[in-house]
Structure formats: C-alpha cells, structure tokens
Amino acid sequence: MTGSTAAARELKAGGSLKGRVRVPGDKSISHRALLFGAIAEGETTIEGLLPAEDPISTAACLRAMGADISPIAEGELIRVTGVGLDGLQEPDTVLDCGNSGTTMRLMLGLLAGRNGRHFVLTGDASLRRRPMQRVGQPLAMLGAEVRGRGDGNYAPLAVQGRRLRGAVVGTPVASAQVKSALLLAALTAEGSSTVIEPAHSRDHSERMLKAFGADLTVGGEMGRHITVQPGARLKGQHVVVPGDISSAAFWLVAGALIPGADLTVENVGLNPTRTGVLDVLEQMGAKIDVLNRRDVAGEPVGDLRVTCGPLQPFRFGEEIMPRLVDEVPILTVAACFCDGESHISGAAELRVKETDRLAVMARQLKAMGADIDEHPDGLVIRGGRSLRGTALDSETDHRVAMSLAVASLLASGDSTLAQSEAAAVSYPTFWDDLARLRS
C-alpha cells in the first residue's frame, strides 16, 4: 500500500459484538491455488478464493505470462487455465506484486527455471523495502540468477531464467515463502532437491503440490525435510479455500475481550502449522470452542465460537513463532487488556513484514496509553491499564489496521484510524463485518 489521502475512519468505542461471521478465504492458500493452477495442465477451479488485493496481484502477474484466470470477485468460482510446468511466457512489461511478499517470493522460485526468459518484478514502497535475498540466495544453489538493488536483496528484481539443477538446500529462516519458492523451482530442476527448514513453517504448498500430482515427500524431524523429484506433471484440480485463521484472529481476540461478546467464526482453516494463536488464547484462558471439525480438500476446518471472559497474560517465543507470525499484532492488543506482564520474544521477523510490526504496534498502542517496551526481537506489554481513544494510523499495514480497530472498541473514548483501507490487502469486507457484528 502506498500512502493515502482518504479521510481517517471514525472508530467508536464501546458496544459489543454478537453473531456469526465468515472470514474470507485463506491468503496463503489462495496464492498457491492460483500459482499451481497456472502451471498445471488443464483447468483448476477455486472455490472461496480470497478476493483481495494480494491474490489479485498474483493473478495479474500470472495473466501477464499467459495464464488465463477468470475475474476475481467475491463469491465467484475462479477458473484458471494452466499453461503447464514450463509454459509461462516472457512478459513484455514489469510484473507488479503490489504489497504482496508472498507473490514476489513465490514468483522468484516459479520463474527462476524458465530457461531463456527474462522477468522483472517490483512492488509498492513497502514491498521494495522487504528482504528478498533470503529467496535469491538459496535459489542460487539450484543455479538461479536473481539480481536487484542491495546485492539482490531489494526489488525491482530481475530474474534471468536458467536451466536449474537439483540440490540439498537449507533455508536461512523458517519461512513458508522461502520454502515454497524453492519447491516451485525444484519442480523443473535436473535431479531431485531437498529443502531443509530450521523450523517447520506452514505446509500449504506441500499439501497442495501433492494434490496437484507433484512427486514430493515430507520427512525428517517435524516434517522439516521436503524432497521433490522433478518430472511429474501437475494436473488441474478443484481447490476449496478455507477461511483465513489470520483474519479470524481479530474476531477471536475481540470476542474474548469485549464484555458480552458472543461470536462464531465459520469455516476457519485449522491447519496445525497455523493454529498457534489458538494455543496462546487457550493459555490466556479464552473461551473458544471448535465446532463442526471437518476436512475440506486436504485442509482441516472448523467453526470457532468465542465468548468473553477474564484473560491471563501470556509468554511466547521463537518456538511457536512460525505458527502465529501474522497474529502477533492482534495478540499484542490482547495483552494490553489483561492484567499483568505479557512477553513476546523470538519475533524479529515481524520487523520485515509489510511494516516493522513490532515498532508500529508499540508506537500506535503507546499513543493510546499502553505500557509497552520494545526489544530487538519482541515486546513486553504491561496490561490492565485503560487505553484512551486517539488518532491512530495503520501506517499502511493491513494487520495493524484491523488490530487497532479491535483496540479502539475497548478504549475509553473514540478514535480515528488513518489509512484504514489497508485492510483490503487481506480482508476487504472487514469494516462491513465489524459494523454488522456491532449492530
């Protein structure tokens, strides 16, 4: 997102939240369904795809290289006509990844092996500041050629497609984006590749690539070793995208904190690599019931009912971080409203998200009167004092915008939120859902 001139949104304090809400499709799974559909043979149909700015960026890049993707709109079944594993064409202009780190990082892996073709990728001001060497460097072990500013670390990036070789590659960070880029590159390398992660990150790519027919095996301790044998052709599939637990998290925290709240979030993806937020909320004593547990197209799904009750402070660190990395901003809000000291550590990755989320959350919540110490890799939050409504700013970050919205409901006095439209990156109907659940 770039800076905006839209008027700040008014956020009224008080009131409660009641009812049922269906959060939009999972962002990570939506990107993958589009990408894998584009390089499969035949048609992929996608139900529940997130109709938001980030997946729209992925679709636009893929269209520019010859994949046919039907218009993305809420409630629409999306059709992707794949071009096959090596069918993506050289685009005649720059590929714009918008605000989306997942688009850019997965695209680097996808394009690195398109021998003889050249690609340039860029994005908005936030994305052009995010580190990309963490993908380019391990990809280079397969023979990839990625160049860019800061010794290949920052977009605009140029990819000169090359014939790749298989390799055993350890990733520098537990990042599903880095892992997925390598898996995509490995699909057309000469020889098998094994990707080894320092800790197990979200495994949507592994699940979905297997479903599309890739020859992929997961082994090693905690599934940290993933081996791809190239050569298997991907076949178009029907993908059902569950609701995004990272979007559900805003309602879970709001429902647990706001007096009288009773919310049911329907159809939430409960992949165990994503449910760290539920573990922390449970540790805090939140009342959350998982109803109607089921499996949908290879991903566990359930409905989550949350009611308000007293919460304890929490403490979590590096070991759980890959399972809740996107939920740290809203958990920081939760910590402000329970008595005692909460500790977040091992969270330095938050500093290279859409914004420096540790700094931005500390800055914005302190403006409301929160007592927060910022550390290089985390936050200490002394909760229990009341927060006051004030002039807030999402600083262009979707998860910050929605986290601050929840904080503003619990403040004494109304707030305003500048750049609230950032929410559309992952949850375009957030403000409508909020208005409906309050009435």
Ligand code: S3P
């Ligand atoms: C994502 C992985 C995570 C997450 C991001 C989406 C993905 O990033 O923060 O929102 O879809 O693979 P990292 O892989 O950098 O941890």
